[in-house]
Amino acid sequence: MSKHDSTRRSFLKRAAVGAGAVAGSGLVPDVYAQALDQHKDDAAAGASRPTSIQHGAFFNYEQAATIAAFSERLMPGAPGKAGARDTGVLNYIDLALAGAYADLQDFYRRGLAQLDAYCRATYKQPFVQLEPARQDEVITALEQGKAAGFSWPTAPEFFNVVRTHTMEGMFADPIYGGNRDFAGWRLVGFPGAQGNFTATDLQNKQTFTRAPITGLQAQAGLQAQAKVSGRTE
Amino acid sequence: MAIEKTDVVIVGVGAVGGILAAELGKAGMKVIGLERGPRLTTQDFSALDELRYFQRQELRPNAKRQPVTWRPNAKSNAKPLPILNYGNQAGGGTVHYGALSWRFHEDDFRARSHTIERYGASAIPADSSLTDWPLTYADLEPFYDRAEYELGVSGKAGNLQGRKTDAGNPFEAPRRREYPLPALLPDQSGVIFTAAAQKLGYHPFSSPRAILSQPYNGRAGCTYCGFCQSFGCHMAAKSSILVTKLPEADATGNFKLLTGTMAYRVNSDNSGRVTGVSYYGADGSDNTIEADLVILATFIYDNTRLLLLSKTAKFPNGLANSSGQLGEHLMAHIGARVFVAFDDRYVNIYMGPSAQKHSLDDFNADNFDHAGMTFIRGAQLSVTPADLEAGPIGASINMNPPPGIPRWGAAYRDFLAKYFARYAAFIAQTENLPYADQTIDLDPHVRDQYGMPAPRLTYDWRRPNEVARIEFLLNKLEELGRASGAQHVWRSPTGSGAPGAHHEGGTRMGTDPKLSVVNRYGQSWDIPNLFIIGSSTFPTMSGFNPTLTIQALAYWSADAIVNRYKKNPGALV
Numbered sequence: 001m002s003k004h005d006s007t008r009r010s011f012l013k014r015a016a017v018g019a020g021a022v023a024g025s026g027l028v029p030d031v032y033a034q035a036l037d038q039h040k041d042d043a044a045a046g047a048s049r050p051t052s053i054q055h056g057a058f059f060n061y062e063q064a065a066t067i068a069a070f071s072e073r074l075m076p077g078a079p080g081k082a083g084a085r086d087t088g089v090l091n092y093i094d095l096a097l098a099g100a101y102a103d104l105q106d107f108y109r110r111g112l113a114q115l116d117a118y119c120r121a122t123y124k125q126p127f128v129q130l131e132p133a134r135q136d137e138v139i140t141a142l143e144q145g146k147a148a149g150f151s152w153p154t155a156p157e158f159f160n161v162v163r164t165h166t167m168e169g170m171f172a173d174p175i176y177g178g179n180r181d182f183a184g185w186r187l188v189g190f191p192g193a194q195g196n197f198t199a200t201d202l203q204n205k206q207t208f209t210r211a212p213i214t215g216l217q218a219q220a221g222l223q224a225q226a227k228v229s230g231r232t233e
Numbered sequence: 234m235a236i237e238k239t240d241v242v243i244v245g246v247g248a249v250g251g252i253l254a255a256e257l258g259k260a261g262m263k264v265i266g267l268e269r270g271p272r273l274t275t276q277d278f279s280a281l282d283e284l285r286y287f288q289r290q291e292l293r294p295n296a297k298r299q300p301v302t303w304r305p306n307a308k309s310n311a312k313p314l315p316i317l318n319y320g321n322q323a324g325g326g327t328v329h330y331g332a333l334s335w336r337f338h339e340d341d342f343r344a345r346s347h348t349i350e351r352y353g354a355s356a357i358p359a360d361s362s363l364t365d366w367p368l369t370y371a372d373l374e375p376f377y378d379r380a381e382y383e384l385g386v387s388g389k390a391g392n393l394q395g396r397k398t399d400a401g402n403p404f405e406a407p408r409r410r411e412y413p414l415p416a417l418l419p420d421q422s423g424v425i426f427t428a429a430a431q432k433l434g435y436h437p438f439s440s441p442r443a444i445l446s447q448p449y450n451g452r453a454g455c456t457y458c459g460f461c462q463s464f465g466c467h468m469a470a471k472s473s474i475l476v477t478k479l480p481e482a483d484a485t486g487n488f489k490l491l492t493g494t495m496a497y498r499v500n501s502d503n504s505g506r507v508t509g510v511s512y513y514g515a516d517g518s519d520n521t522i523e524a525d526l527v528i529l530a531t532f533i534y535d536n537t538r539l540l541l542l543s544k545t546a547k548f549p550n551g552l553a554n555s556s557g558q559l560g561e562h563l564m565a566h567i568g569a570r571v572f573v574a575f576d577d578r579y580v581n582i583y584m585g586p587s588a589q590k591h592s593l594d595d596f597n598a599d600n601f602d603h604a605g606m607t608f609i610r611g612a613q614l615s616v617t618p619a620d621l622e623a624g625p626i627g628a629s630i631n632m633n634p635p636p637g638i639p640r641w642g643a644a645y646r647d648f649l650a651k652y653f654a655r656y657a658a659f660i661a662q663t664e665n666l667p668y669a670d671q672t673i674d675l676d677p678h679v680r681d682q683y684g685m686p687a688p689r690l691t692y693d694w695r696r697p698n699e700v701a702r703i704e705f706l707l708n709k710l711e712e713l714g715r716a717s718g719a720q721h722v723w724r725s726p727t728g729s730g731a732p733g734a735h736h737e738g739g740t741r742m743g744t745d746p747k748l749s750v751v752n753r754y755g756q757s758w759d760i761p762n763l764f765i766i767g768s769s770t771f772p773t774m775s776g777f778n779p780t781l782t783i784q785a786l787a788y789w790s791a792d793a794i795v796n797r798y799k800k801n802p803g804a805l806v
Contacts, residue, residue: 074641081646100289103297136642143640163641167629172284187646188653190583190625193281195467196456197584202420205578207654216280 056091057098058105063112065128067093070115071166073135082183084166092169092178104161111158114150115142121149175216182213193218235520239265239489242510242524244496244539245531247325248780249766249787251474251482252380253528256791258485260799265522266482267494267512269294270322275476278465283624287463292329294321298682301534305693305730311676313687318734319532323490324475326532327780331462331588331621332443332471334386335613335777336377336785338598339406341664342366344773347599348609356609358698361666362562364772367744367753368789370406376788378409380781385449385472387414388441403436404594414446417455420584422657423591425573426616429717430593440592440615443472443781452476455586462588462621494520495683496535499527499543499552499763507552507763513683525802526762526794529740530787533563533769534688537673537739540765542685553757553765558750560674560739562667564774565732567694569612569661569703571710572619572632573719574652582657583623589615589660589778596709597776598664608701612661613776614710619658628653635723658725659713661706662734664776665699673739693730703727735779737771752806754793755786761804766790 056064068090077083084090097105119127119138127138141147142155150158169178171185173193179185185192192213201210241257243250246266254264285291294317302311320326340347343365348356357363380386390411391401400416416439419427423439430437444461447454455470469476482488493515500508500521509523529536537560543552551559592615594600603609620631629649634640638648676689707724714722743749746758755766766787768779775782793805 075646076643078643078646081650083646139641164630168284168288168626171625171629172288173282176284185625187650188625188628189579189650190653193460195281195458197420197458199418201581202418202457202584204581205421207579208581208584216282 056094058094059090059097059108062116062126062128063108064090064094066112066115066126067108067162069128069135070139070162071169073132073139074163074166075170082170082187084170086180087170087183088178088180089166089169092172092176093165095177096165096168101165107153107158107161111153111161114153114155115158118147118149118155173216182215185213235514235518236523237265237520238523239263240524241265241526241528242267242522243528243530244499244510245269245325245529245535246323246474246479246490247320247530247532248327248474248783249325249530250528251324251327251478252784252787253530253766253791253794254482254488254490255478255485256788256795258482258487260795262487262526262795262799264482264488265524266323266488266490267496267510267522268323268490268492269299269495270320270492272323272479272490272492273328273465273475275465275467275469278467281458281460281464281467283460283622283626286329286460286465287620287622287624288626288630290316290463292322292463292465293317293319300676300679300681300687301690302676302679302687303690303692303731305691307670307691311679311689311691313679314690314731319736322475323479323492324473327443327471327473328465328475329463330473330780331778332473332586332780333589333778334381334384334388334441334443334781335775336374336406336408337370337775337777337782338404338600339370340599341773341775341777342368342370342373344610351599352603352609356603358666358696360668360670360696361698362669363666364743366772367742367749372753373782373785373789374406374409376785376792377781379788380784382413384443384477384784385414385445385452386412386441386443386781387417387446388412389416389438391438400438402438402441402592402594404597404600412441414449417442417444417446417586418457419591420457420582421578421580422582422616422618423585425580425657425717425719426591426593426659426713429713432716433712435593435595437591437593440589442586444586445470445472450477457585459583459585459587459623461586464622496539497542497683497685499529499539501543501545501547501552501760503547505547505760507760526764526798529763529765530767533736533739533767534673534690536765536767536769538675538685538688540740541675548759553750553759553763555759556747556750558741558748560672561669562738562741562772563671563673563690563692563732564665564667564737564771565692565694566662566735566774566776566778567665567699567703567727567733569663569706569710569727570725571659571707571714572635572656572721572723572725573659573714573717574635574656574721575718576655576720579654580657581654582618583654587618587623588621589613589617589662591616596661596706606701606705608698608705610664610666611702611776612663612706613778614659614661614706614713616657617660619656625649625653628656632656632658633723633725635721652721657717659710661703661710662776662778663699663702663706664774665694666696667738667773668696671738690732692732694732695730735768735774737768737774737779740765740769741772742770743772752804754805755790756793756798756805762802764790764794
């Protein structure tokens with residue numbers, strides 16, 4: 001296996017972790033990545049994917065891998081610094097497109113198809129197979145409206161929506177499928193859904209550490225507990 | 234078609250409609266309120282969820298189902314605005330607002346006369362329709378007082394009956410007594426803003442807000458959670474109409490609220506009076522309410538749209554529009570913004586009520602000398618998070634990084650990771666002048682979910698007076714930023730010409746029936762049993778947030794209806 005292939009394989013594995021969390025059961029990331037590797041020649045030719053592998057709520061395999069790679073370049077992970085992959089941005093976007101953002105399904109389909117066509121025309125390879133520096137070139141071209149061949153969505157429109165949704169996946173409450181283990185909030189030092197700050201907290205010039213990071217599920221649990229104990233008293 | 238009879242029908246049960254419903258109900262009038270959205274409860278707001286309420290705008294109208302279009306001028310095509318910045322439920326915008334509660338200055342009510350007296354008529358741009366209000370600050374003061382005490386506003390007086398205090402806003406108009414509640418506590422951004430402003434000789438203070446700093450009228454005090462602007466308050470500490478006037482209206486026994494309803498026409502007869510309102514029910518049914526008195530109290534778009542849709546042979550250009558002024562003089566606040574960020578300390582701006590936390594009024598209205606300047610009027614300056622809301626989604630989308638740092642990639646990630654809890658935004662909220670060619674009308678191409686033409690805005694704030702003022706204010710904000718000791722100070726781009734927050738105009742009030750749609754009480758000049766109340770009647774806008782003035786006008790109109798109109802229905806002036 002060439003260095004390029006191994007990079008790609010590990011990348012697809014990471015993409016699959018996100019997609020696996022969508023499926024909720026049965027997905028073994030290694031199996032997924034191996035299957036994709038077996039079919040890599042087909043993939044390059046744009047052939048259909050194996051049907052025996054579960055995937056997420058909306059994206060197909062190629063779309064999932066592309067969004068995972070794209071969002072990871074927007075918010076790259078590094079040791080001690082969670083990125084899009086670590087926080088589950090792909091899972092967030094996939095779930096959102098199957099639900100709250102269902103009206104953007106065609107926006108993503110067409111945006112991804114145009115991205116694919118642009119990368120193949122310019123670099124003779126799909127986006128996911130490009131080296132990170134090349135991927136950054138592509139994203140810059142989209143952001144600046146210099147990528148040819150986009151009609152709807154335009155390249156900047158597609159860039160902006162993926163950027164916005166990447167940030168949502170990094171920083172929305174984990175209940176929506178991203179921000180895994182509050183990794184996005186930890187990255188920036190946001191304590192989450194705190195119901196109150198004290199006068200002492202308001203005077204603090206240091207980072208806030210009085211209470212643990214809280215999300216909606218913990219909050220809902222506390223409220224349900226309070227209700228139950230209220231009834232029994 | 235169901236037909237129902239009542240004394241009063243109110244269209245829109247928000248900042249205005251809730252007050253009218255309670256006050257008219259107390260006077261024994263039978264009131265039906267039509268509200269497009271739902272009636273939520275405090276329990277509905279227990280989710281402190283930035284995605285749902287800030288980013289996905291759950292408490293605001295859906296921009297796809299209820300589109301509003303905008304074009305910069307009459308020669309260009311209008312496109313739907315991506316975000317609609319007003320309320321869509323019982324309580325209206327007061328459910329999600331930042332609760333800034335200002336009294337306008339005395340000269341805000343007479344901006345034209347004041348400008349001419351101090352600088353001469355040539356200081357006013359020739360194409361501006363700047364004018365005086367048909368009422369004065371003194372007329373409205375008792376009703377400002379009532380709104381502050383009945384709703385619950387926290388602040389510190391700066392001018393008690395003409396005597397300047399040591400705290401509060403020294404530029405405020407004289408008030409009869411202190412605020413009902415002490416000022417809200419500052420967070421670190423307020424402390425930083427205060428120090429910077431004082432260093433430069435300005436007069437900072439904790440912004441007056443309809444948020445309880447202590448328990449009041451059976452409601453709990455604020456817990457400084459920070460999920461404030463864009464959110465409903467999980468403590469009911471925000472004095473929204475939902476938790477203040479709607480319970481009062483319920484208690485009268487004379488108020489019926491119909492949620493999920495869309496008024497589509499104000500009905501009128503040949504005698505020159507309105508007879509009621511037709512609306513679509515939540516089930517799609519077509520219904521009519523017959524009423525002696527009709528009050529329009531929606532956000533400004535629909536006040537104008539409903540009148541345009543209700544045209545008759547007698548009023549071919551829109552109901553109550555013999556003046557031809559309907560839909561004109563649209564105004565909106567525009568924000569100038571500078572970010573500051575610190576390497577040597579945290580700010581933690583996500584703590585405390587989030588919008589326009591601390592303010593200074595030195596550059597608002599005509600509080601500073603404009604001699605030699607190329608613009609008139611000013612702006613309220615304050616400290617706030619990136620988009621008046623302080624979560625990381627808001628910061629990542631609405632805080633442009635400083636020059637040299639891209640919007641994505643490792644450098645951006647590191648910027649956000651380092652400065653999310655170490656930044657503040659200094660902003661100016663500008664008083665833009667009225668211009669007759671800034672308008673609301675019916676979009677000929679775009680329709681809403683009910684099949685009604687969308688409101689279309691024709692507006693571009695980038696006029697010479699406004700552009701010169703923005704540049705002046707950006708320089709002032711940068712000066713404040715440097716005085717704050719921040720290691721990093723940078724500007725935010727001022728963006729397109731689209732209208733910003735707090736829209737005003739469309740059904741202008743005035744003293745001359747030929748030059749205005751309503752009189753000083755919001756009563757139609759053409760149709761005495763039709764009232765239009767809210768910021769759509771503002772002749773000018775002030776640099777202050779409009780809500781407390783909207784509420785004071787609602788009390789003022791309610792007083793005129795209950796004590797004068799009810800006994801003798803007819804023209805009030």
